Amino acid sequence: MEKTTIINLNKRFEEYAYQQDGIEYWLARELQELLGYTDWRNFLNAITKAKESCKTTNEAVSDHFVDVNKTIPMPKGASKIVEDFMLTRYACYLIAQNGDPKKEQVAFAQSYFAIQTRKQELLEERIQLMERLQAREKLAATETELSKNIFERGVDNKGFANIRSRGDWALFGGNNTSEMKRKLGIKENRPLADFLPTITITAKQLATEITNFNVKKNDLKGESNITHEHVKNNQDIRKLLGKSGIKPEELPAEEDIKKLERRVKTMDKEIAKKNLKGM
Numbered sequence: 573m574e575k576t577t578i579i580n581l582n583k584r585f586e587e588y589a590y591q592q593d594g595i596e597y598w599l600a601r602e603l604q605e606l607l608g609y610t611d612w613r614n615f616l617n618a619i620t621k622a623k624e625s626c627k628t629t630n631e632a633v634s635d636h637f638v639d640v641n642k643t644i645p646m647p648k649g650a651s652k653i654v655e656d657f658m659l660t661r662y663a664c665y666l667i668a669q670n671g672d673p674k675k676e677q678v679a680f681a682q683s684y685f686a687i688q689t690r691k692q693e694l695l696e697e698r699i700q701l702m703e704r705l706q707a708r709e710k711l712a713a714t715e716t717e718l719s720k721n722i723f724e725r726g727v728d729n730k731g732f733a734n735i736r737s738r739g740d741w742a743l744f745g746g747n748n749t750s751e752m753k754r755k756l757g758i759k760e761n762r763p764l765a766d767f768l769p770t771i772t773i774t775a776k777q778l779a780t781e782i783t784n785f786n787v788k789k790n791d792l793k794g795e796s797n798i799t800h801e802h803v804k805n806n807q808d809i810r811k812l813l814g815k816s817g818i819k820p821e822e823l824p825a826e827e828d829i830k831k832l833e834r835r836v837k838t839m840d841k842e843i844a845k846k847n848l849k850g851m
Contacts, residue, residue: 581680598664600657601642607668608677619657622666636663661685701836704770708829711765711777718780721787722798731795738799739779740764742806743772744821756825766829772820775813779805 588602600619601612609615619637626633638658643651659667665685671678719732727735741748747755749764758767765773782805783798792798813820827835 581677581684585681585684595660597638597658597660599640599642600659601654603659603664603667606677607671607681608675618667618670621670622663625666625670626663631662636660636666701832704773704826705829705832705836707770707773707777708765711773711780714777714780714784718784718787721784722795725787725791725793725798727795727798735795735799735802739776739783739802739806742803743775743779743810745810745819747821752821755821758825762828767825767827768820769823769826771813771818772823775809775820776806779809782808 585606588598588606590597590599598606600615604612604615607615609618623633623637626636636659640656640658641653642656643653645651657663662685664681668678668681668685671681673679673682715736718735719729722732722735737749740752744752750760752758752764753760753762756764756767758764765776768776779802783802786792786801786805787798790801792801810820
């Protein structure tokens with residue numbers, strides 16, 4: 573396919589896109605024209621096949637293919653209501669995949685929507701990964717603040733490790749830090765939080781933040797008093813999670829945060845590369 577053809581088709585597909593409540597969509601009757609179909613019944617066959625494909629991916633068909641009526645003009649000033657569909661980008665991708673690849677427009681659409689759909693998936697995945705990374709960074713900062721606070725109140729590094737482990741014991745239903753590492757298959761020299769899901773990291777961070785606040789507010793001193801405070805806060809957070817049926821010790825380990833950081837960098841390069849290609 574010639575470069576000028578690709579540029580022109582790309583421009584047309586973008587021009588036919590609509591926006592509603594932040595959601596991008598195309599109208600089936602207009603997509604029919606874009607894909608070079610002259611007969612609606614033939615195009616409707618491609619839509620029907622696309623809906624079946626949508627079902628196999630466990631996506632709700634109604635989320636991607638929305639039935640709408642469209643009024644078209646008829647001779648002598650009359651009008652006629654015809655069926656139409658609002659189609660998400662994913663729906664367009666499935667229709668293109670079930671279309672006639674011998675049509676130049678269909679061949680273009682198959683690549684166009686496939687790349688765009690993949691780009692959106694990458695962005696959504698990146699957001700989820702970044703939320704976990706940011707939660708981990710926030711926990712690290714809060715724990716650093718706690719270590720400084722308690723060091724000023726007569727607790728050394730060993731005492732800090734004990735306080736943190738007792739906090740984990742309270743949060744994880746009687747499993748201290750070392751026991752949770754064994755339970756999740758984590759090496760002893762690696763931080764437990766590097767393998768926890770976002771919800772658990774956030775829970776640990778909140779409990780630690782409360783401990784920091786009360787240590788300073790009540791001027792708590794000594795390992796025993798601060799341990800009691802930290803255990804109480806983790807128990808309170810555990811109860812809160814329990815109201816939603818969440819038991820932190822039963823959640824599986826997630827990807828090593830170090831590998832995740834590398835994966836985010838790789839994803840950023842892939843997204844940037846697609847943007848440079850005009851996607």
